[in-house]
Amino acid sequence: MTPPTPTPIADRTLVLERVLKAPRHLVWRCWTDPRLLAEWFCPKPWYIDNVELDVRPGGGNAFVMHGPDGETIPNRGVYLEVIENEKLVLTDAYVKAWEPSENPFMTAIVTLEETPEGYTKYVATALHWSLDTKKQHEQMGFHEGWGICADQLEALAQSLNN
Numbered sequence: 647m648t649p650p651t652p653t654p655i656a657d658r659t660l661v662l663e664r665v666l667k668a669p670r671h672l673v674w675r676c677w678t679d680p681r682l683l684a685e686w687f688c689p690k691p692w693y694i695d696n697v698e699l700d701v702r703p704g705g706g707n708a709f710v711m712h713g714p715d716g717e718t719i720p721n722r723g724v725y726l727e728v729i730e731n732e733k734l735v736l737t738d739a740y741v742k743a744w745e746p747s748e749n750p751f752m753t754a755i756v757t758l759e760e761t762p763e764g765y766t767k768y769v770a771t772a773l774h775w776s777l778d779t780k781k782q783h784e785q786m787g788f789h790e791g792w793g794i795c796a797d798q799l800e801a802l803a804q805s806l807n808n
Contacts, residue, residue: 658774660783662792663767668803670758670766674731676803677756684709686798689791694721703728706742726753733757739775751779766803768796 666673676682680697687694687709694709701707703725711719722742727735739750752772759767770792774780 653777655773658777658780660772660774660780660788662770662789662796664793664796665761666766666768666796666800666803668766668800669764669808670760671731672803672806672808673758673766673768673799675806676799677734682802682806686795686802689787689794690798701725701728701734704743707736722747731758750775752783768799770796 676686678699678701680699683699684694684697688711691714692711694711697709699705699707705725705728706722707725708720708722711717711721713719721738723736723738724740724742724744725734725736727733734756735753737750737753738747739753741747752774755769755771755773757767757769757771759769761767772780772783772788772792774783
């Protein structure tokens with residue numbers, strides 16, 4: 647019996663790309679400082695709290711997402727790759743150290759590239775475990791929600807002092 651052909655990763659990927667009018671090191675700070683992450687990470691009126699970040703390969707991240715109708719969604723994950731001011735790779739496939747998640751959803755890759763104007767080319771990629779989880783993420787409003795978050799990230803980074 648021949649195993650089924652896996653779905654190509656490109657078919658399970660969602661991408662948001664834009665130029666943020668803020669310096670790359672400040673965008674990085676917004677991703678790696680727990681207090682700052684809480685200010686922009688969810689489209690308002692959603693918010694996160696109880697943010698814990700151990701930004702290093704193998705380090706954990708955790709927060710609780712809250713919705714306007716009383717929704718409470720705990721989130722935990724692990725950083726797989728960290729290149730300061732350039733790249734973060736994190737996944738919910740693990741909840742801490744190398745303890746597997748019961749219900750993995752995606753791996754996120756965030757890249758930051760300095761533009762000639764001193765801004766940040768921001769690319770946020772969501773790699774999903776299956777076509778179903780990709781479709782679920784699209785239906786949850788990936789493009790709109792992550793776009794709103796990118797706007798909030800840009801505004802926060804612009805407001806920070808170097």
